[in-house]
Amino acid sequence: MEDCEVLVLGSGAAGMTAALAAHDTGAKVRLVERFDRVGGTSAVSGGVIWVPNNPQMRAAGLPDSREEALAYFRALDHGDLRSDVLEAFIDMGPEALGFLEGIGALKVVPLPGYPDYYLDRPGAKPQGGRALDHDLYSLGGLGDWAAKIYGIEEPKPMMLRETPLGGGSGVVPPDEIGRRMASRECGFGQAMVARLLKACLDRGIVPDLGVETLRFLREEGRITGIVVRDGAGTREWRARSGVILATGGFEWDADLRQTFLRGPANHPASPPTARGEGLAMAMAAGAKLGNMTSAWWAPTLAPPSSRWPSGEQRASPLLIERTVPHSLMVNRAGRRFCNEAANYSALAGAFHAFDPQSYSYPNQPAWLVFDSQYRARYPIETTMPGQPLPDWVTEAASLGELAAKTGIDPAALTATVERFNGHARAASDPDFQRGTSAYDHFYGDRSRHGAAVTLGTVEVGPFFAVEVHMGMLGTNGGPQTDARARILGHDGAPIPGLYGAGNAIACPTGGVYAGAGGTLGPALTFGYIAGRAAAHRDNA
Ligand SMILES: Cc1cc2nc3c(=O)[nH]c(=O)nc-3n(C[C@H](O)[C@H](O)[C@H](O)COP(=O)(O)OP(=O)(O)OC[C@H]3O[C@@H](n4cnc5c(N)ncnc54)[C@H](O)[C@@H]3O)c2cc1C
Known part of the structure; x- marks a missing residue:
């Protein structure tokens, strides 16, 4: 493949959303994955997505507003929330979900009655609605790619809302489970990653697997691509408009964990794909870091x-x-x-x-x-x-x-x-x-x-x-971005050509785990913002 316009590093929920959003603007997109599997932590997750004022809760008649969401976060702020990125998450989250549902890359409904986590705060939703769960998805349409989803050897033929994790009984008739297994239907993060992957493949965005990125290419201050090493040797891959960092967290790198995280903290629940390589590259590019002591603790x-x-x-x-x-x-x-x-x-x-x-x-x-x-x-x-x-x-x-x-x-x-x-x-x-x-x-x-x-x-x-x-479920610190997902340098100005989303960046909600799905909501939203911004060369 010749050079692209937008190059996305990482095939989790944030990266695939970014790839789809960039492609939607007409950009030629390349999706690069470090390991031989797609989906990272997103694929083994519950897949629950928390977005205030989302279209699905509106359709279900559950009231919410921007003001309530902001009041909720402000009541939880210990000084680590930045208004511009927080407001971008709240304002753009519903649009990001609408975009993904509109192209068939997502199919979610409110998780019945799942309350927000801090119910004594203004703007919290005790009756739920902001947390969304996936409908089942059949892997059939993915062909050989189905086997490349991380952890798919342990299929989850249930929706989270059917299990005690989502407030369900956990009882699905054996015949129905048998039917689902036969038709390879899955729920949880597997359904999310499979739908995103199918949407990518349908658009000709075929992930490059097993690619090690050695460093960014930088010309006249602008990030213009990456230097990679794979089976074919060391090469330069250029991106005419932008590079998006969506490489996940750093919880599997003992040095980075020891250096940054409040602790003691060990035994992450995420798979060992979150090794902080994106963080190291961002630091080498002079990124300003944020939220580094915090994680999605568990x-x-x-x-x-x-x-x-x-x-x-x-x-x-x-x-x-x-x-x-x-x-x-x-x-x-x-x-x-x-x-x-x-x-x-x-x-x-x-x-x-x-x-x-x-x-x-x-x-x-x-x-x-x-x-x-x-x-x-x-x-x-x-x-x-x-x-x-x-x-x-x-x-x-x-x-x-x-x-x-x-x-x-x-x-x-x-x-x-x-x-x-x-x-x-x-x-x-x-x-x-x-x-x-x-x-x-x-x-x-x-x-x-x-x-x-x-x-x-x-x-x-x-x-x-x-x-x-x-x-932890993952870390949530990394390079700071602005509201357009542009990664900032030490001086606070965007590093031209570099964008970020998901656990690879300082999360727009700081360290606040607002409700079930509180990590994937911001990850999808900033993936969407980053994809569009990079394609439009928003910081040329
Ligand atoms: C058991 C469990 C359950 C969870 N359930 C939920 C839930 O229900 N709701 C919720 O909101 N959150 C949940 N989480 C947390 C959530 O899964 C993560 O926060 C989220 O998936 C992070 O998405 P991401 O796209 O940023 O990273 P990832 O999904 O980890 O994707 C990053 C990708 O980048 C790749 N990569 C790494 N380095 C490089 C590199 N140098 N070059 C190219 N690619 C690279 C990785 O291999 C990976 O595929 C859960 C986590 C766990 C462990």
Whole structure:
């Protein structure tokens, strides 16, 4: 392929959206992917997209407005929000979704009743509507490309809204699952990436896989392409209008993580494709960085035997297990330290607390402790009630024995559990207010009522414990952009020819995880803005 107008680095949700938006303006587009698979973190994600005032909620009669969305963010601002990019996200998000739906690259509906994460703030939507879920998509139309979607060996033949993750029962008749498997229908991030990929392929945007980018080409200050190395050697690929950085986060690079992130933080839940190569290239180009200490935090479980195909430790977000009744979290001193049912991103604040007296992080390591009532009713990771427990779950006849096996302070653990049981019986948690927010109820046991949806005693042995890590779904810091997705240099002026979107850039919503889909909403929106801006040579 000869030179293009717009060159996009990275084939996740941000990159493919950027490619489609650029193509829509008539630009010739090249999509370059570092690994031999398409989709990165987007492909293994839940795929939920959070966009305020979106067309789908309007169609469903759920009211929202720009002003409410802005009020919500401003009430969550700790000084890291920049008005221009935040407003660009809020203003352009609905248009980006409309564009993608219009060309068949997206098919979403509001996730029923999924509340925003901070319901005590003005502009929050307790009844949901801003979080969107994908309809099923059949991989049939993708031909050989279907097998190139990251993680597709583990197909997800359900929509998120059918599963407990999306507030559903998790029950789909076996015949229907069989039909979906036979017709290769999938939901979650797989449906999102598959639709985006199909739209790209239909337009002749065929991803170049397995391409290593060595550096940007720069002429008279302007980014004019990239220097690549692949099976065919080292070459220059030029882009007449612009280069878009959509390479994902840096959580899999230990040095970058150690250098920048507030911590301790390890065991990311994303696949090992987010290695910060785009960040390194942006730094070399003189980009001004933003949001670097922050991430899309999430407590994770990391079973030692769970591995990515390339061998790295695999971790999964801990969500339902810490929210349903009959479980609590304690630190090594045997004390609770948070509302276990709080949203995953905000929880990092509790895990990262530092004690100056002992000069240590008292809440790491932490354990989820649960009892036999829990075991009879709820899953732990993929192990269902009645199935044998994996060996990474510690089991003991008594709390004292559990403490001895895990290294938790035994007397404190017993006292903490006794106190917690009192709160559970009263269905009221004066210590951490677990169960007071509608959000705490979403992942609870909805067959129960009031705060009992999430509160239940831990008193029937044997008892169990698993270590909980503070991981992340991805990072959200990187080069700063302006409202037109133009990457800024140290002096605050756009670097000519360079644009960015997704986890590769300083997120337009700062570190605020506003609601389910709070990372993919900005990623798609800025992908859309970047694609159009690059094609129009918006910073010539
Ligand atoms: C288990 C899990 C569930 C999640 N669920 C949700 C959810 O439901 N909603 C939500 O909003 N967020 C969710 N997230 C987070 C979300 O998936 C990410 O924030 C989002 O996918 C990032 O998109 P992206 O396009 O920026 O990056 P990615 O999807 O990671 O794509 C980046 C691509 O760039 C490629 N790349 C890397 N380096 C280079 C290079 N040098 N040159 C070329 N290509 C390169 C990568 O291989 C990858 O394909 C979830 C994350 C996880 C781990």
